[in-house]
Amino acid sequence: MVEKENNKESLPEISIEQLEEGVQHVNNPIIGLMPIEKRYLKSVKEYVQNNNNFYFSDGEARVEVRVVSDEIIRVRLAPHGTFLEEFSYAVNKPEQRVTVFSFDEDEDKYWVKTNTVTCLISKKDFLISFQDNQGLVTNEDYTTMHWEENADFGGYYVYCTKKCSPEENFYGLGDKPTGFNLRGKRFQNWNTDTYSFAKDQDPLYRSIPFYIGIKEGVSYGVFLDNTYKTHFDFGHQEHDKTSFWADGGEIQYYYIHGPHMMDVVKRYHTLTGTHPLPPQWALGYHQCRWSYYPESKLKSLAKNFRERKIPCDALYLDIDYMDGYRCFTWNKKYFPDPKRMIKELLNDGFKTVVIIDPGIKVDDNYWVFREGKENKYFCRRSDDYFMEGHVWPGRCQFPDYTNPEVRQWWGGLFKELVEVGVAGVWNDMNEPAVFGSGTFPNDVRHQYDGHRGSHRKAHNVYGMQMVRATYDGLKKLQKNKRPFTITRAGYSGVQRYSSVWTGDNLASWEHLRLASLQCQRLSVSGVSFCGTDIGGFTGEPDGELFTRWIQLGVFTPFMRAHSAGDTREREPWSFGKEYEDINRKFIELRYRLLPYIYSAFWEQHRYGFPILRPIVMVEQDVKTNLVREEEFTFGDKILISPVMEPGQTSKVLYLPAGKWYDYWTHEPFEGGMEHTVATPLDSMPIFVKAGSVIPEWPLMQYVGEFEPDEIKFQIYYSDYEVNSFYFEDHGDTFAYEQDIYTEKKFVVKGDATMLNIKQFSEGLYTPRYETYELKLIGLPFIPSKVYIDGKEQNQDLKFDELKRVIIHANKNFRNIEIFK
Ligand code: MIG
Numbered sequence: 001m002v003e004k005e006n007n008k009e010s011l012p013e014i015s016i017e018q019l020e021e022g023v024q025h026v027n028n029p030i031i032g033l034m035p036i037e038k039r040y041l042k043s044v045k046e047y048v049q050n051n052n053n054f055y056f057s058d059g060e061a062r063v064e065v066r067v068v069s070d071e072i073i074r075v076r077l078a079p080h081g082t083f084l085e086e087f088s089y090a091v092n093k094p095e096q097r098v099t100v101f102s103f104d105e106d107e108d109k110y111w112v113k114t115n116t117v118t119c120l121i122s123k124k125d126f127l128i129s130f131q132d133n134q135g136l137v138t139n140e141d142y143t144t145m146h147w148e149e150n151a152d153f154g155g156y157y158v159y160c161t162k163k164c165s166p167e168e169n170f171y172g173l174g175d176k177p178t179g180f181n182l183r184g185k186r187f188q189n190w191n192t193d194t195y196s197f198a199k200d201q202d203p204l205y206r207s208i209p210f211y212i213g214i215k216e217g218v219s220y221g222v223f224l225d226n227t228y229k230t231h232f233d234f235g236h237q238e239h240d241k242t243s244f245w246a247d248g249g250e251i252q253y254y255y256i257h258g259p260h261m262m263d264v265v266k267r268y269h270t271l272t273g274t275h276p277l278p279p280q281w282a283l284g285y286h287q288c289r290w291s292y293y294p295e296s297k298l299k300s301l302a303k304n305f306r307e308r309k310i311p312c313d314a315l316y317l318d319i320d321y322m323d324g325y326r327c328f329t330w331n332k333k334y335f336p337d338p339k340r341m342i343k344e345l346l347n348d349g350f351k352t353v354v355i356i357d358p359g360i361k362v363d364d365n366y367w368v369f370r371e372g373k374e375n376k377y378f379c380r381r382s383d384d385y386f387m388e389g390h391v392w393p394g395r396c397q398f399p400d401y402t403n404p405e406v407r408q409w410w411g412g413l414f415k416e417l418v419e420v421g422v423a424g425v426w427n428d429m430n431e432p433a434v435f436g437s438g439t440f441p442n443d444v445r446h447q448y449d450g451h452r453g454s455h456r457k458a459h460n461v462y463g464m465q466m467v468r469a470t471y472d473g474l475k476k477l478q479k480n481k482r483p484f485t486i487t488r489a490g491y492s493g494v495q496r497y498s499s500v501w502t503g504d505n506l507a508s509w510e511h512l513r514l515a516s517l518q519c520q521r522l523s524v525s526g527v528s529f530c531g532t533d534i535g536g537f538t539g540e541p542d543g544e545l546f547t548r549w550i551q552l553g554v555f556t557p558f559m560r561a562h563s564a565g566d567t568r569e570r571e572p573w574s575f576g577k578e579y580e581d582i583n584r585k586f587i588e589l590r591y592r593l594l595p596y597i598y599s600a601f602w603e604q605h606r607y608g609f610p611i612l613r614p615i616v617m618v619e620q621d622v623k624t625n626l627v628r629e630e631e632f633t634f635g636d637k638i639l640i641s642p643v644m645e646p647g648q649t650s651k652v653l654y655l656p657a658g659k660w661y662d663y664w665t666h667e668p669f670e671g672g673m674e675h676t677v678a679t680p681l682d683s684m685p686i687f688v689k690a691g692s693v694i695p696e697w698p699l700m701q702y703v704g705e706f707e708p709d710e711i712k713f714q715i716y717y718s719d720y721e722v723n724s725f726y727f728e729d730h731g732d733t734f735a736y737e738q739d740i741y742t743e744k745k746f747v748v749k750g751d752a753t754m755l756n757i758k759q760f761s762e763g764l765y766t767p768r769y770e771t772y773e774l775k776l777i778g779l780p781f782i783p784s785k786v787y788i789d790g791k792e793q794n795q796d797l798k799f800d801e802l803k804r805v806i807i808h809a810n811k812n813f814r815n816i817e818i819f820k
Contacts, residue, residue, distance in 0.1 A: 039147055044056050052101065054103065056121055060081055061077065063078075065128075073119050074252065075253055077145045101114045139162060139215075139220050159243060164240050169616075170183050174207070174210075177197060181624075188229060188231045189229065190207065192204060196505075208527070219261040220258050223254040224252070226250065228247045247456065248457060262613075276482065279482040282313070282314070284591065285590060287571065288561060298341070308573055319355055325361065353484065358432055359432075360396055378397035380445055389436075390435045401466045406447075430488060439455075440455045446458035463491075466489075471497040481732055485497060507537075508545075512536075512642075516632070533562040535561050548644070552640075555640045557600075582681060588699055591699060594703065595696065597635075613635075615627045641684075649680065657672040658672070660687040660689060661688045661690065662677075690720075692715075694716075696712045697712075710773050715775065717776065727744070742764075754819045759814055773807075776818065786816065789813055
């Protein structure tokens with residue numbers, strides 16, 4: 001299959017350099033070439049307070065400072081004094097969540113103060129800065145916010161320039177395929193289909209205008225909620241300035257206080273939401289390819305997984321399952337009876353996920369096109385012509401997903417797919433991508449939920465609104481079953497509707513490294529449910545690269561192998577027995593750890609914890625020269641240092657402060673230092689934090705194959721107190737919203753002669769199993785007595801070959817004591 005050469009040209013635009021030089025010339029039809037100047041705020045002349053909103057004016061321009069919560073303050077700029085209507089696709093509920101704040105002024109400045117943050121506005125020069133309650137300045141303007149009139153479209157280019165201190169580092173911004181620290185670099189956000197993207201290529205598929213700064217060990221965040229093309233410069237043009245700007249709309253940013261990076265990310269989640277719980281099967285292994293067809297091919301794929309005993313939960317249908325690439329249709333030659341086929345796959349434990357693109361074929365005999373045409377659901381150009389472009393089906397028109405009525409219609413289109421049993425939907429090409437031109441022209445109009453705008457404003461949210469419509473539609477049609485969706489494009493907040501994958505990567509060792517970086521970065525940017533095309537989309541991995549990618553994939557929240565149509569077969573067994581056995585071992589590991597992985601999803605959903613945590617997040621004051629960027633923790637208990645080089649037999653890694661255990665050998669390791677560990681192909685460095693309680697399932701070939709009759713917990717001895725969470729529920733409904741779940745907290749602490757494990761429970765779910773198997777790892781003494789809830793037990797307390805002591809307890813135990 002030939003990939004269309006497309007989407008690579010960028011749109012005509014005014015060069016950033018021109019803009020940054022401060023003066024540019026635009027061709028005004030009436031007066032010819034005229035200079036456009038950047039204009040800056042002057043002195044503050046007056047202020048008005050309205051509840052938690054403070055308005056400062058220099059006589060013409062106005063600035064709004066809003067106390068959003070104790071730790072979040074929003075700043076907006078209206079160059080001519082009138083703010084745009086309050087509306088955001090990213091921020092769920094912009095309402096106030098705080099009661100205590102104060103306002104004061106002295107000769108030089110005003111200050112708006114909450115318990116944690118003070119926002120200072122200097123009277124003379126209108127500079128804004130933020131301090132913590134100890135008076136430490138975390139973030140301050142270098143120049144005042146400024147703007148430039150945009151004569152072509154109306155509105156303004158809007159800018160904010162902050163001081164950047166020599167020690168300051170920057171993180172976030174979503175899917176950027178670059179080193180973890182963004183310092184010294186410049187980026188833009190404009191969702192772009194980037195087939196076979198390269199390291200450092202920018203922009204890619206998603207726009208997440210949110211970054212985290214760490215200065216002198218203190219973290220803060222800035223979320224620029226602006227959907228136009230946005231730009232970020234982290235000390236690139238000038239080493240002492242961090243700037244962000246947008247090609248339209250408002251400067252509207254949220255300052256989010258830390259002091260820890262984790263606090264910042266959690267608070268960013270309070271603004272933009274978290275992932276709903278995915279159906280549990282979606283955390284299993286997914287097998288995808290462009291494309292598996294016809295039916296016999298899919299069937300033999302399924303058979304292979306079961307016969308070879310390689311666990312798998314989902315199989316994908318890429319664009320060829322459709323009739324001439326018409327969405328919501330089937331190619332009946334390849335798939336004569338989809339309902340029967342999907343049912344048969346399901347009986348064997350496989351869910352079927354299908355791709356749906358936004359381009360609707362212009363064809364009056366095609367019901368989706370007719371409905372869209374009759375109801376005026378497709379996007380139109382400024383002069384009312386329909387927006388037409390070529391994608392897979394040929395000439396297409398495109399629904400305006402920024403119109404709630406269109407979203408409603410779109411959601412309903414999934415009715416038949418749900419009826420035939422499709423379990424998940426994959427939204428592709430929604431940057432939106434168009435062959436040849438790349439994307440829509442800027443003059444395309446969008447309804448924008450009643451806040452009309454051109455494509456300049458709607459481009460970056462188009463894909464997010466598409467997958468939102470998809471998610472909401474599925475949720476309704478599936479009657480309280482959790483939808484599974486995956487999207488390529490997105491904007492801040494997309495996590496409320498979907499998982500994402502990083503797009504068309506390459507089968508190379510460099511891309512394996514990028515996979516780790518991109519997923520970590522997405523995770524701290526609000527999109528934890530992410531993954532990469534395991535093995536690389538284009539090009540050919542060898543067995544070693546594929547296996548190393550599977551190993552990393554076990555620890556990416558979304559685990560899917562995918563490959564382009566013109567590549568060789570890419571299944572876990574495609575590279576020969578040696579690799580197949582290792583791939584199986586690691587996919588099995590994923591399935592054993594599913595209850596741990598699921599619990600991490602719950603912590604993300606409920607508390608806003610990112611699932612992947614870079615080492616700088618785990619240990620904010622870590623010496624950066626010790627950090628290997630590919631290393632991260634999954635949840636807060638398991639650390640992974642994936643192997644990133646061919647032929648590598650050992651690697652040096654860093655363990656953050658504290659005590660750790662080698663997952664494979666149970667050998668204890670000291671943290672706060674580097675270690676050299678062996679990395680044979682059939683292994684990968686995995687470490688567990690002392691004090692952890694890690695739940696494991698018995699091995700299943702797919703989620704729900706059987707109900708476990710016992711949950712196993714690996715309990716790692718610690719001489720300091722450590723808490724662990726464990727979550728369980730039905731796994732595929734929204735009953736958890738009515739408290740039908742169980743959240744357990746374990747508290748582990750030991751000393752030289754005893755180990756104590758406490759359990760606390762919350763929620764209304766009762767699992768069917770009765771007992772736990774507890775594997776005690778790292779005991780520094782030979783145990784002789786066990787008490788469960790005060791009663792001495794008669795259990796065998798011998799060490800097994802892996803130096804573990806295994807005991808059993810009722811699932812409702814409250815307190816276990818193990819004595820020397
Ligand atoms: O123009 O559906 O990124 O995962 O297999 C290419 C075919 C369209 C791009 C996606 C890729 C998918 C492919 N799609």
